[in-house]
Amino acid sequence: MTSWFKRALVTASLAVTLPVAAANYTIGTGSQSGTYYPFGGMLAKVWSENIDGFNMRAEVTAASVENIIKVASGQQLAGIAMGDSVVAAIKGEAPFRRPVDVAVLFALYPNVVQFMVPADSDIKSVHDLKGKKVSVGAPGSGTRVGSTAILKALGINEGDFKAQSLNYTATTEALANGQIDAGVIIGSAGVGAITELALTRDIRVLSFSKDDLDKIHAALPAYAGMEIAADTYNKVPAFTAPAVWNVLVVKKDMDPKLASEMVKTAFGNMDKIKNVIADAKNTTVENMDRLQGVPLHPSSQAYMNEMKGK
The missing domain is CATH 3.40.190.10 (Periplasmic binding protein-like II)
Known part of the structure; x- marks a missing residue:
């Protein structure tokens, strides 16, 4: 039996017996x-x-x-x-x-734009964020892209507030520790990061007016208003906010x-x-x-x- 034929037989047998790697x-x-x-x-x-x-x-x-x-x-x-x-x-x-x-x-599923503030904050709407320290999301995140675009649609630019670039966990920790005045998470209604924060801190999620929602939809057609029921988070009142799929x-x-x-x-x-x-x-x-x-x-x-x- 020639050497090349032996090699061919070995190769063929391996092909049959060895499992295909996933x-x-x-x-x-x-x-x-x-x-x-x-x-x-x-x-x-x-x-x-x-x-x-x-x-x-x-x-x-x-x-x-x-x-x-x-x-x-x-x-x-x-x-x-x-x-x-x-x-x-x-x-x-x-x-x-x-x-x-x-x-x-x-x-x-739809994501909701959720600007969080302490329950006793003097920030009543997104327009009150001017001059405040606000986490707008981590670099490379949809939260950062979406939140800054939404604020811009309402005439609020990054230079109008002190922007912080924090991810979900860092945002809720900073808000809990008083290191920021507000933070945004664009996530599902009932997202874990806000759920956990609301169990240990009294917070509110800012509501958007119909006029604000109309301006946002005109500039960003992927967004539409969504009503979120009270107590979706512990002791957090109902709010209306833009949502995107x-x-x-x-x-x-x-x-x-x-x-x-x-x-x-x-x-x-x-x-x-x-x-x-x-x-x-x-x-x-x-x-x-x-x-x-x-x-x-x-x-x-x-x-x-x-x-x-x-």
Whole structure:
């Protein structure tokens, strides 16, 4: 038997006996005290358990902007992002230097713009933030992009207040310790960071007037007013604030077969996800395309059309 034939037999036997290594992926989320991280973790879990040769883990990131960039550059397979950040990415508007080729796999749930202040603060509306020390979100986060854009739509620029660049956890800690006058978190109604803060400190969340909401929607069409009930957080009165949908982004040219498997698997296991993530109640086929101005991935569009046609 010639040596090359022996080598060929060995190679063939290895190909038969060795298991095929699973592909390892990450999903970009946000800080561990927000909703992105546990939601991304549950998506990663159901995909890893139900798609052959697929392993995924949730990655802690600075959230929306970082996730979009990492998805577009192939560093993450998927990422969670706020709708206005995705719209800016598609258009190549700040903080993005050029248009980014991403698509929406499906919409997740709405994020609410929540400006927190101590309950006894003299700050009654966002217009009272002028001259105050305000955390507007971590660099690279959708909170920072969204909060500064919303304030700008109301004629309030960063130079009008003392801006601090803190993530969710640092924002609530600084507010609790009196190091800032106000802090914003753009997250789900009932987000963990504010829930925990309200259990130890008396706080309020600022309400926006109808006039303010109209101005914001005119400048930022992805936002619409949303009423949040009293006691969503401990002893926090009802408030009305702008809200924007969070979405799951992937590369525009993501493999259609994999995209289809991910969509079908996610919705096929949504009841399991809802048991852990309350906001998943909003993650429905009917809401898949709630973010206007950004295309769904072709596999997502096909799935939605099929399911709505039934």
